[in-house]
Amino acid sequence: xxxxxxxxxxxxxxxxxxxxxxxxxTAIIVIYGIVFYYLPLAGWAMAFEDYKPKDxxxxxxxxxxxxxxxxxSDKTFIRxxxxxxxxxxxxxxxxxVMAIIFAILLNEMIAQGYKKIVQTISYLPHFLSxxxxxxILHDAxxxxxxxxxxxxxxxxxxSPINFxxxxxxxxxxxxxxNVWKETGWNAIIYLAAITAIDPNLYEAAMIDGxxxxxxxxxVTIPGIRPTIIILLLINVGNILNxxxxxxxxxxxxxIQSVSQxxxxxxxxxxxxxxxxxxxxxxxxFKSLVSIILIVIVNQIAKHNDQERLF
Numbered sequence: 001x002x003x004x005x006x007x008x009x010x011x012x013x014x015x016x017x018x019x020x021x022x023x024x025x026t027a028i029i030v031i032y033g034i035v036f037y038y039l040p041l042a043g044w045a046m047a048f049e050d051y052k053p054k055d056x057x058x059x060x061x062x063x064x065x066x067x068x069x070x071x072x073s074d075k076t077f078i079r080x081x082x083x084x085x086x087x088x089x090x091x092x093x094x095x096x097v098m099a100i101i102f103a104i105l106l107n108e109m110i111a112q113g114y115k116k117i118v119q120t121i122s123y124l125p126h127f128l129s130x131x132x133x134x135x136i137l138h139d140a141x142x143x144x145x146x147x148x149x150x151x152x153x154x155x156x157x158x159s160p161i162n163f164x165x166x167x168x169x170x171x172x173x174x175x176x177x178n179v180w181k182e183t184g185w186n187a188i189i190y191l192a193a194i195t196a197i198d199p200n201l202y203e204a205a206m207i208d209g210x211x212x213x214x215x216x217x218x219v220t221i222p223g224i225r226p227t228i229i230i231l232l233l234i235n236v237g238n239i240l241n242x243x244x245x246x247x248x249x250x251x252x253x254x255i256q257s258v259s260q261x262x263x264x265x266x267x268x269x270x271x272x273x274x275x276x277x278x279x280x281x282x283x284x285f286k287s288l289v290s291i292i293l294i295v296i297v298n299q300i301a302k303h304n305d306q307e308r309l310f
Contacts, residue, residue, distance in 0.1 A: 046280040098179050137250065174243065196223075247261050262283075
């Protein structure tokens with residue numbers, strides 16, 4: 001009995017010693033997460049206080065939900081929520097669908113050399129900063145830019161359009177910019193999922209007379225469906241992360257009603273106006289909605305016996 005007990009206690013310590021490097025790195029990552037992701041959550045207390053920097057979090061007067069009442073009584077914040085949701089949904093649908101289509105098209109390429117060139121070129125925009133991307137957009141969509149020149153040349157419009165002076169164009173421009181910048185990068189994981197599909201399935205489909213389209217429909221798409229669902233669940237939680245840089249850089253006074261997002265609102269009131277409590281309340285609302293969306297979509301996936309996060 002004593003030997004069995006001693007053996008049972010000795011084995012884990014041997015494993016700990018053998019995997020000490022992995023455990024050390026794991027401990028570092030856990031500590032990093034606690035310090036930079038969980039400890040800052042104490043700052044959420046500011047949303048329920050009349051926060052004054054000189055008093056600090058622990059000595060500011062408690063005011064309950066007054067900052068949240070101020071938020072939802074502010075018409076600007078309601079409009080900001082609309083803008084954020086609209087751009088978030090547009091970005092999700094456009095980027096998500098285009099990444100899947102692009103990955104499937106790349107997989108169907110027969111010339112491997114050409115495929116690698118296209119794949120490499122498609123990654124490059126991901127590594128450009130939004131400053132550069134918005135600069136390219138400004139040049140392309142300006143009155144003398146290539147887009148207006150082509151539209152005028154083909155008699156589609158009579159005179160150049162100021163795309164950044166009309167609210168109708170802003171959301172599509174943001175969606176296009178996200179698709180152009182991230183499609184190649186987002187397609188990587190779908191390409192990896194496609195390569196994991198058993199080649200025998202394609203051979204069996206070909207023997208049954210399936211052409212390229214039927215193989216995509218009945219082999220490729222079902223093969224990557226679990227990956228699609230998991231990434232959709234993750235990305236749904238990011239709908240309110242519609243962006244900050246591109247809206248802030250492309251926005252102006254003429255289109256302010258459609259360009260402001262929650263992040264810009266937090267910057268304006270939380271930092272520029274010094275109302276940290278109001279900015280924190282807006283941030284809490286954003287996080288809460290993201291959690292609710294993830295839970296709802298996850299339950300829908302669970303109800304339909306699909307892949308889910310938890």
